[in-house]
Amino acid sequence: MEDKVLRVAVVSTGGVGSLAVRAIVRRRHLKLIGVWVHSAEKTGRDVGEIVGLGPIGVTTTADLNDIIALKPDCVVYAAASPEMDAAAVGDYVRLLAAGINVVTTNTPGMMFPDRWIPPLADQVRAAALAGDVTIYTSGIEPGFAGDQFAVLLSTLSNTIRSVRAQEIFDYSAYPNEYLMFEAMGFGRPLDFTPLLELEGAQQFAWGPPIGLVARALGVELEKVTESYERVMTPRDLHVACGLIPAGTCGAVRAETTGVVNGHPVITIEHINRMAPDLAPEWASAPNGTYRIVIEGTPHIACDLRLGTDDTPASANDNAMEATAMRVVNAIPYVVDAAPGIATSLDLPITAPRNAIAFD
Numbered sequence: 383m384e385d386k387v388l389r390v391a392v393v394s395t396g397g398v399g400s401l402a403v404r405a406i407v408r409r410r411h412l413k414l415i416g417v418w419v420h421s422a423e424k425t426g427r428d429v430g431e432i433v434g435l436g437p438i439g440v441t442t443t444a445d446l447n448d449i450i451a452l453k454p455d456c457v458v459y460a461a462a463s464p465e466m467d468a469a470a471v472g473d474y475v476r477l478l479a480a481g482i483n484v485v486t487t488n489t490p491g492m493m494f495p496d497r498w499i500p501p502l503a504d505q506v507r508a509a510a511l512a513g514d515v516t517i518y519t520s521g522i523e524p525g526f527a528g529d530q531f532a533v534l535l536s537t538l539s540n541t542i543r544s545v546r547a548q549e550i551f552d553y554s555a556y557p558n559e560y561l562m563f564e565a566m567g568f569g570r571p572l573d574f575t576p577l578l579e580l581e582g583a584q585q586f587a588w589g590p591p592i593g594l595v596a597r598a599l600g601v602e603l604e605k606v607t608e609s610y611e612r613v614m615t616p617r618d619l620h621v622a623c624g625l626i627p628a629g630t631c632g633a634v635r636a637e638t639t640g641v642v643n644g645h646p647v648i649t650i651e652h653i654n655r656m657a658p659d660l661a662p663e664w665a666s667a668p669n670g671t672y673r674i675v676i677e678g679t680p681h682i683a684c685d686l687r688l689g690t691d692d693t694p695a696s697a698n699d700n701a702m703e704a705t706a707m708r709v710v711n712a713i714p715y716v717v718d719a720a721p722g723i724a725t726s727l728d729l730p731i732t733a734p735r736n737a738i739a740f741d
Contacts, residue, residue, distance in 0.1 A: 385411035391454040393418040394461035398487050400433040401706035402458045409736045416452045417442045450480045456713045459486035478509035483717050484517040485709035492519040494590035495723045510722050518716045518724040520708040522701050527672035528650040529591035530726040533598040542678040546649045550667040553654045554621040555694035562623040566634050569626040584608040588638040588650045595648050603640045611635045613661040626656050633661040670697025
């Protein structure tokens, strides 16, 4: 039986958006009908030329109203900005109220809206219900490795004392200057306060996936704690986002933990380095590793590795593609879902359709 062909638009042609465009074009159950871009140099061009496919007959627009007028079945939303939710929520509301389903890699709070900002959750949910459509947020982390993957592994468990999800990545090939320097603190003096160290910042990003795991396991979170550590580099590091001078932050460890009855039960830990020899006292693994450790009976330890070798670019490129595919593969399931804000607990396994390829 042939899948129904779904008409899809993409908002932005950055890293994730470009990957989404290329994947949609090659999936026979999806038809790309429109693409929104934010810059003048990309506006009015064939999107295939922008993302390296050659002409495909879809012209870009800088006006979201043009996308809404096309009445797609679903929009892939990947327009990142420093304003984050403040910018995205307004777009979500417009799309949803117009009766358009949305899948997005932005807004980690919507992965489990019970732990998001209540007024924003209410606003987005109301628009989805009014438009009789669904919005779903995902990615590789958050969106899979620290939440749905951990829940899947827990189906092997008899008893559970704790669940720990670790991201162990070399970020030297990651070019996003704002995220690396200002948000995470790389390349800054150790007395600099990055966004990640601000109270509540980690809960904003990783509190929702921790809440999703807690809901799946049937426990109530007493509180969510945060910790942030960094280690300086003894030498200059020339990386994709710029120079990391000697004596500044070269490695970061962030740990967000859900506490249940006084016990640290659900932890998402990020160990990110700009060189593999920094902070040897922290957990290590081949670059591109997501590690789940479930203490209990049975004891479970599972490494998920992205990339084919130990080069930072391979791991980061593969993680970016996995992020895009989490939402592209979810499109048919979201279109069929009940209206509102969907989480990974609400959808079936979003297995890819028409993904088998031999070229």
